Amino acid sequence: MSTGHRTSESGHPRHRLDPVIHSPVRLSIVACLAAAERAEFGFVRDIVEVSDSVLSKQVSNLEEAGYVKVKKGYVGKYPRTWLSLTVAGRRAFDTHLVALAAVVGAMHTPDVALPADNASLVEGP
Amino acid sequence: MSTGHRTSESGHPRHRLDPVIHSPVRLSIVACLAAAERAEFGFVRDIVEVSDSVLSKQVSNLEEAGYVKVKKGYVGKYPRTWLSLTVAGRRAFDTHLVALAAVVGAMHTPDVALPADNASLVEGP
Numbered sequence: 001m002s003t004g005h006r007t008s009e010s011g012h013p014r015h016r017l018d019p020v021i022h023s024p025v026r027l028s029i030v031a032c033l034a035a036a037e038r039a040e041f042g043f044v045r046d047i048v049e050v051s052d053s054v055l056s057k058q059v060s061n062l063e064e065a066g067y068v069k070v071k072k073g074y075v076g077k078y079p080r081t082w083l084s085l086t087v088a089g090r091r092a093f094d095t096h097l098v099a100l101a102a103v104v105g106a107m108h109t110p111d112v113a114l115p116a117d118n119a120s121l122v123e124g125p
Numbered sequence: 126m127s128t129g130h131r132t133s134e135s136g137h138p139r140h141r142l143d144p145v146i147h148s149p150v151r152l153s154i155v156a157c158l159a160a161a162e163r164a165e166f167g168f169v170r171d172i173v174e175v176s177d178s179v180l181s182k183q184v185s186n187l188e189e190a191g192y193v194k195v196k197k198g199y200v201g202k203y204p205r206t207w208l209s210l211t212v213a214g215r216r217a218f219d220t221h222l223v224a225l226a227a228v229v230g231a232m233h234t235p236d237v238a239l240p241a242d243n244a245s246l247v248e249g250p
Contacts, residue, residue, distance in 0.1 A: 011174055012153060012172065012173055012174045014149045014150065014152070014153045014173070014174075015174070017149045019149075022147075022149065024139045024142045024144075024147060024228070025139065027139070027228055027229070028137060028139045028228050031228055031229050031230075047137065048137055048139070049136055049137045049139075049140070097229060100225070100229075103149070103152055103153050103156055104152070104156050104222060104225075105156075
C-alpha cells in the first residue's frame, strides 16, 4: 500500500485519502478521539462497537502510523488505558476529511476542461 | 464481510457505511457518476485517474451490486461505453454519505449516556 502520494496536491483528490484512516473502524476510532483530549479504551470500544481485540489491533495500526498515543494508568485502583490522537493524527484526520469532501463533491464544481464533444461524454441530470 | 447490518438504523453509524461504495476508487467513480445522468467510460477513467482495466473491474463490482448500468453505443462511427448510476446506486450513495457524515461527526453531538465517572473516561479538548 503506497502512501507516497498522500501529500500530493495535484490530481484527483482520492490520492489524498489516507489508507490508514479510511477503513471504517479506524475512521470511527479517529473521529471518536478527535472529539476529546483523550478517551478510555473501553469507552472507545463501546462507542465504536468493536471487540477488545479488534480495537487493540486497530489502535496498534494507528500507533504504528504515529496517529494515536496509548498511555496506561490508574483511576483509583483500577487500571485504565488511555487513547489520544497525536498532533500528526489530528493533522492526518483533517487532511483526510478535506480529501473526502473533495472526492464526494469533485464533480459538483469540476475544474476540468471538457473536450470539444463534451455533450457526448457527460450529460447532466 | 457482512453486509446484513447495512440497513440497520441503530448503533454506530459505521454499520451503515456501504463496503461496495467505501473503497476510494469506487467512491470516486460513484461520486463522478452522481453528478451526471450518464458519462462516457474514458471520461470517468480520466477524471478518477485509473487505468482502463481498473475502471472495468470496479465498474463490474458496482454493476454486480446493482449500482451502475453499462450501455454500449456509438457517437458517429466511434464505439462508446456509457456508465450511469441506477436508482439503487443513487440511493446507496446518499445513504453512504449520510453515514459517513455521522461517523465523522458522531462524537461532536454524542447521544450516549456517559457513566457516572465520565470525567475519567473522556476528556474534552
